[in-house]
Amino acid sequence: xxxxxxxxxxxxxxxxxxxxxxxxxxxxxxxxxxxxxxxxxxxxxxxxxxxxxxxxxxxxxxxxxxxxxxxxxxxxxxxxxxxxxxxxxxxxxxxxxxxxxxxxxxxxxx
Numbered sequence: 001x002x003x004x005x006x007x008x009x010x011x012x013x014x015x016x017x018x019x020x021x022x023x024x025x026x027x028x029x030x031x032x033x034x035x036x037x038x039x040x041x042x043x044x045x046x047x048x049x050x051x052x053x054x055x056x057x058x059x060x061x062x063x064x065x066x067x068x069x070x071x072x073x074x075x076x077x078x079x080x081x082x083x084x085x086x087x088x089x090x091x092x093x094x095x096x097x098x099x100x101x102x103x104x105x106x107x108x109x110x
Contacts, residue, residue, distance in 0.1 A: 003104065004063055007059065007069060007104060007105070010097065010100055010101045010104055011059055011060065017094040017096075018048060021089040021091060021093070023052075023091075029045055029053060033045050034053070040075075040082075047082035047083060051075075071105060072106070074106070075101070076099045079091075083095070
């Protein structure tokens with residue numbers, strides 16, 4: 001399977017995992033939240049908001065435009081930290097899917 005198809009499948013799996021643990025949102029953050037200059041929009045969005053409303057759409061846009069996919073890619077460590085805590089659902093399945101995306105994109109740079 002081509003890398004682009006694997007990335008597309010990985011993004012779909014991430015969305016499914018987010019839906020299964022009720023992290024998928026129906027309403028986007030306020031427009032100002034998208035103006036952040038911080039990594040992962042950490043100052044304006046929750047981790048799952050950034051994943052849903054920034055990363056996933058950007059990755060699909062790259063796929064649709066046949067743009068170059070990122071190669072030095074590692075988002076799982078951030079999400080391991082951001083999604084931990086007593087008041088959070090079990091995010092193991094989501095973290096596994098994020099690691100698959102990391103691995104998939106990083107294998108292209110080897």
